[in-house]
Amino acid sequence: MELTGAEITIRCLQEEGVEYVFGYPGGAVLFIYDELFKQEQVKHVLVRHEQAAVHAADGYARSTDKVGVALVTSGPGVTNAVTGIATAYLDSIPLVVISGQVPTSFIGEDAFQEVDAVGITRPCVKHNFLVKDPKDIASTLKKAFYLAKSGRPGPVLVDIPKDVSNQKAEFSYPATVNIRSYNPQVQGDIGQIKRAVQMLLEAKRPMVYAGGGVILSDAAKQLTELVHLLGAPCTNTLMGLGGFPASDKQFVGMLGMHGTYEANMGMQNCDVLLAVGARFDDRVIGNVSHFNSVPRKIIHIDIDPASISKRVKVDVSIVGDVAHVVSGLLEVLKSSKQKPDATAQKDWWKQIAEWRSANSLSYKNSSELIKPQYVIETLHKITHGDAFVTSDVGQHQMWAAQYYKFDQPRRWINSGGLGTMGFGLPAAMGVQLAHPGATVACVTGEGSIQMNIQELSTCKQYDLPIKVIALNNRYLGMVRQWQEFFHGNRYSHSYMDALPDFVKLAEAYGHVGILVEKPSDVEGALQEAFARKDKLVFLDFRTDSTENVYPMVPGGKGLSEVILAEDL
């Protein structure tokens, strides 16, 4: 049967089992919106800004193992979406973003609301397409979903001109997809796997460093088993939190710029490092030559060959999907007669215990001022460590990462690579829609929340009972901290003057707002908020405005050149 391009588009989404599309209408997508209207299977969520549509789709994807879908109009719709797309790109999140385009005959004429969507997004998508013929829509969308989800995941943009969405073509959804130029390697090379196991068995001071690839591959279970068998300490990157249980005694915390002392010292002093789905980011290993200044063997598992030996040379590289490769390691390890060197590891754990005793995440609580760390610890307690926690970007993000001990994957949802302020609230919308009954908390700052505060309106429309945990320090705190440390206390434009009354603002949007000014009220307020299961509650915590995030490895320094809280 012949269908219009718009009908085909919606049929494809149905075929892909898409539950939610996050979007915002406009001229170039009117035909597609018309078809959305005529059916019920694919539900549309109307956001208040296209950036939020993409972040919401992103939060949906991160908290499930599905592809997030966003729909925006041409011109300003696409440009507004770019920050969301880049955010997903840097964290390798599978999204399909459908954008409207001006009619094909107008392309290139500086037509009304025309931008070169494919050109603008090219550097921040895994791939993108301009569909010039309605008969290509189905095969293109099939490819888009496949590309987004397979291999190293990422956002894919499909740009559909208005006339293409209105013209008719024969519809049949392809059952399979084959892209001759794209064949991601999933299985690891068995020879390399054996070499890796041998190296790990001979290690005296082994260490496992696991990142976002573990989450993306849904391999937390396999990784945990491997770490237990190896008896090695395990650290997670910011993106990997929850990939190994934080409450496990082999967990040494997050590593990197704001990582624990034991994690960073372990990285610097281990003799065999197993890197699993992690990309040796500059926020993670600090100064590269300092990192390389010690001899250690590195085994690197990553599905993207370009992630391997990009910043740090490795000794054994295993290209493949974490779940597959780690299962392979487990198999070889279990069938080996040799066991990890117990005596050597005893000394190693003694050394780690010593680093741990530095207690690098300790902070001085106060009865006068609300300490942000205390709020997160209490949040963990009240939610039994079982909430989905989204975050914005800044100090509050680091405290959430450090003090909310994630035991499960896909519970910690934040923008690590791009560091996008404004991510937290719309991401929480996607999470809440994906998990209707679940507890969803958005940890944010008074700066970040204002970058997408309009989404409180979307939350009202769709009854999303998110709990907004605003750590309101009246500062762009992360910026202020750098100015304190590295710019002679010159707080250039990092003070937030004229803040809104967030309680009234929440109420204006039809939600509940609670102001919390005393440490003794923190727990009660959180309890009250989470008891209101059907309501969005905005908690405005007035926190200590001068608190800093520790430990800190200053930019350009090595992992062992760390500033601890008591150093100051």
Place this chain on the structure above:
Amino acid sequence: MRHIISLLMENESGALSRVSGLFSARAYNIESLNVAPTEDPTMSRMTIVTSGSDDVIEQINKQLNKLVDVVTVMDLTDGDHIERELMLVKVRAVGNDREELKRMADIFRGRVIDVSDNTYTIELTGTELKLDRFLQAIDHALILETVRTGASGIGRGDRILKL
């Protein structure tokens, strides 16, 4: 070090800009780049001359392979290969220079492919170095215009770049 990289890519609109965009976004050098369809009209072959440390070249190869439109990549510099570049040079050719320019073109196995009262246009193929040498060998003041394709390369013998 100088590397010459050959690749096959889908003959799709936008494929070229994905490659050139990759080089500028990641601050890789491009000395020259050329591209044209192959005997299989669905594919184009591109030759890129670049330079960088071994680490950078490794990343260039990996990043090129990662582009969805890129079918296969070969660093020709890794083995025996042949390189050729085409140059057209328009020179002022009057009086005694006419004879001299013809002689130089012959020595470099070039051909005069267009003649006017005042000019010759000389066609020359060879390695980059040979074309440079020719330009050095003739009187610089006589050169009116040059156009070069950048290097094309192919592996020797059984080194074949195919799908």
